[in-house]
Amino acid sequence: MPEPEQRKRVTITDVAQHAGVSTAAVSKVLRNAYGVSAAMREKVRASMTALDYRPHAAARGMRGRTYTIGVLLDNIRNTFFADILDGVRDQLRDSDYTIMIGAAGFGARDQAKVIRSMVDRQMDGLILIAPGTPREEVLAVARDTPTVVIGHHDASDAHDSVADADAAGAALVVDHLVALGHRDIALVSSPGSRASHWKQTPEIELTRGYTQAMERHGLGDHVQICKAAYSDEGGRKAGLHLLSAARRPTAVMTGADVAALGVWRAAHDVGLRVPQDVSIAGYNNTAVADLATVQLTSVDQAGHDMGATAARLLIERVEGRRDRAVQATMTPRLVVRSSTTAPTAAPEQV
Amino acid sequence: MPEPEQRKRVTITDVAQHAGVSTAAVSKVLRNAYGVSAAMREKVRASMTALDYRPHAAARGMRGRTYTIGVLLDNIRNTFFADILDGVRDQLRDSDYTIMIGAAGFGARDQAKVIRSMVDRQMDGLILIAPGTPREEVLAVARDTPTVVIGHHDASDAHDSVADADAAGAALVVDHLVALGHRDIALVSSPGSRASHWKQTPEIELTRGYTQAMERHGLGDHVQICKAAYSDEGGRKAGLHLLSAARRPTAVMTGADVAALGVWRAAHDVGLRVPQDVSIAGYNNTAVADLATVQLTSVDQAGHDMGATAARLLIERVEGRRDRAVQATMTPRLVVRSSTTAPTAAPEQV
DNA sequence: GAGAGTTTGTATAACGTTCTCCACGCGAAG
DNA sequence: CTTCGCGTGGAGAACGTTATACAAACTCTC
Incomplete structure (x- = not known):
């Protein structure tokens, strides 16, 4: 034949x-x-x-649903997002929905482009992980397409939200370090984008939690904040700045594990040992923090649960079982490893 | 109003x-x-x-193109794939195409499901990164949808291929270790899936390169191969097996950095220092290999170039500018860091 | 100026679904 | 025997785009 x-x-x-x-x-x-x-x-x-x-999903898209869920993330290298994604996947495993990931990079323009692509492809629902896209644009999209925003604390009745209690997480780290005897505790946090109009991004919450915890311990004038991109290089720059200054902190906490590893590299560069000379704490508790040669104290954010919750909320909306917005907040947990210890020298007094 | x-x-x-x-x-x-x-x-x-x-992309899909490129990968945690993806993104940045990533996990069934999803969504072209899906299924899909397979060396006139000269890469590592004085060099490689019917997967090529290089150095009877999943836990298990055996290798090379870190953890567990007691080499040269606290000797595979090449080949096919299959092969490069050194004790003789 | 080409714009039939009506048949109630 | 209602199946019009076929309007050439 x-x-x-x-x-x-x-x-x-x-x-x-x-x-x-x-x-x-x-x-x-x-x-x-x-x-x-x-x-x-x-x-x-x-x-x-x-x-x-x-x-034929494309044909379905013309009239009804496409059974596709779009997930936007800025950076596939941040394995915390992989944890979230696993949660989404597990939640949707036995459903008819397919997950499509858009990796947009950090640029607001690129992210907006990817979001629009997802809308144009008639996706049924969107999960946006810490979007840098202007808030108004997200709200506009959310008006037509069910959307869950992960990370930002800004609530809206247009979309559901899943966030971590970042302020509480920061406080956990400060409390831990203060209990060890540290007083000069610096924070490395993301610069964020002023143009995006989100008022309560994870980094803003984190900074607030850090500052309040420091004040609570009477260390208000020891507050030292350094803005840096959440990347190895960003952390290194911030670390070099902090660790070569006259008044050097005895502990550095960061808003992301990857940045903490950059600080670690900086410590290495200037000849400081971790944790003897400087304690370092990360955030996110990604797999890298648990590596044998790393053992980084970090804060676990239950990424898997966040993803699963986001997916559940989204499907409820997609299938019209709920029409009021929901905000879910996860509780962070401190994971102490060997990158933090008591300061050897007495902390410098003012 | x-x-x-x-x-x-x-x-x-x-x-x-x-x-x-x-x-x-x-x-x-x-x-x-x-x-x-x-x-x-x-x-x-x-x-x-x-x-x-x-x-409206969904509507376009009914008649013509959707301007969507689907990328299948098994595991978003492997940052080597992120390098590839960056290459794809850079190549497609100024085009009209949007990239959608399907993270399928390792299961052949799940991967097939994701590939079908992409086809159903009428994507214009597919980039499959080391698919574990049976070869026949990939060939069937490739007959209707332009496809590039990354990783496997099996050529076909149905799809284009981009691969790394894995055998040469393995030889680089063996040569390096032998030059340092090692003789008992073990390989940790992925078990692969016998059911997928791919004859020349990266791990098969790697094993071949390792074995041939060992024989070339007259070390044919020192060949020791351990199969393990490319993950931290997989590497750890393999490491425990190898490092607690009577005839312990002085050097362990793996097919993926993440597995190398697992071996490192195993070394840690049994009280061996790296590199003094055992040298460890990875593969892929992912960012984690270059961390200050890691400094893992590895093989760079030019992931960015692989991705860019794959994207270029794919678009040529999508736009009908070429109709004959192409195979592209990249050249690996050894990156020596401090996880490998000369063995301290003379290697045990047989 | 007539015929032959060449551009340029339009009408319209797909494409594969969904979903609103509508028709039919049947049993129960009046 | 009507009338009503209900459960079931089907006709057919969308949905937003592409692409084929063709008409109309130009431009040459002799």
Whole structure:
């Protein structure tokens, strides 16, 4: 037999013909819609498997749903996002939905482009992880497409939110370091984008928690904050700045593990040992923090739970089972490892 | 004025009306098709920007292209894939194409599901990074959708391929270790999947390169291969097995940095120092290898170039500028860091 | 100026779904 | 025997785009 040059896709019409019914009937079975007898359902299902039918998602997008969930993230290198994603995946595993990830980078413009792409592809729902896109744009998108924002604390009735109690997390670290005897505790946090109009980003919350905790311990005038990109290089720069200053902190905490490792590199560069000369704490408790050669004290944010919660909330909205916005907040947990210890010299007094 | 309850999307019809032309004309301008005057193009372009028109990708999918490229990867935690992805992104930055990532996990079944999802969403082209999906299935998909396979060396005229000369890379490491004085060099490599029917996966090539290099140095009877999943835990298990055996290797090389770090953890567990007691070499030269506290000798695979090349090849196919399959091979480069050194004790003789 | 080409713009039929109506048949109630 | 209601299946119009086919309007050439 001559091989079929380009065998066509099997469509709903083929299934209908095979089963001897109308396409409308097949569609109903497909969507579990009301008004099909058991016999009909049986018959159509049989034909579908016989022909190995798969609905054409692009065509579905024209009228109804595409059964696609878009996840926006800035940086696939941050393995914390991988934890979140695993949560999303686990939650959606047995559903009909497919997850498509858009890795947009840090630029607000690029992120907006990716979000628009997802809307244009008629995705059913969006999970935006700490978007740097201007808030107004996210709100506009959320008006038409169910959306969950992860990270930012800014609530809105247009979208659901899942965030971590970052201020409490920062306080955990400060308390831990103060208990060890530290007084000069510096914070390395992301610069954020003033133009995005989000008022309560993770880094803002973190800074607030840090400052308040320091004040609570009577260390208000020891507050020292250094802005740096959450990357190895960003952390290194911040570390060099902090660790080569006249009044050198005895402990440095950062808003991301990856930045903490950069600080570590800086400590290495200027000949300081960790933790003997300087204690370092990260944030996110990513896998790298637990490496044998790293052992970084960090704050666990339950990324998996955040992802799973986000997915659950989103599907509720997509399927119209809820129409009021929800904010979920996760509780952070301190994980002490060997990168933090008591300061050897007495902390310098003012 | 009453706010529009749910302002509809602006469609090609709106643009046509606004410009006072037919939808067909607008479509032509959109696609840079033949048969439009400069004046027409100008006029339509103006209307498009005036109305902020964006073509509906889902609708496009029904007839033509969706301008979407799907990238399949098993594991977002492997930052080597992030390098590849950056290459793809850079190559496609100024094009009309959007990249959507499907993170499928290691299961062949899950991967197949994601690939099918991409096909159903009418994506224009697929980049599959080291798919564990059975080869036949990939070939079937590639017959209808332009596809580039990254990693596997199995050539086919159905799809393009981009791979690294893994055998040469393994030889680089063996040569380096032998030059340092090692003789008992063990390899930790991925078990792979026998059911996938790929004959030349990266791990198979790597094993071949290792074995041949060992034989070339007259160390054929020192060959020791341990299969382990490319993960921290997989590496740790393999490491415990190797390092607590009677005939303990003085050097361990792995097929992935993440596995090397697991071996490192195992060394730690059994009280061996790296590199004094055992040298460890990774593969991929991911960012973690360069961390201050890690400094892992590794093999750089030019992931960025691989991704960029794959994207370029794919677009050529999508746009019909080429119809013969191409295989591209990258050259690996050894990056020596401090996790490898000369063995302190003379290697045990047989 | 007539015929032959060449541009340029339009009408319209797909593409594969969904979903609103509507028709049909049947049993129960009046 | 009507009338009503209900459960079931089907007709057919969208949805927003592409691409083919063709008509109309120009531009040459002899």
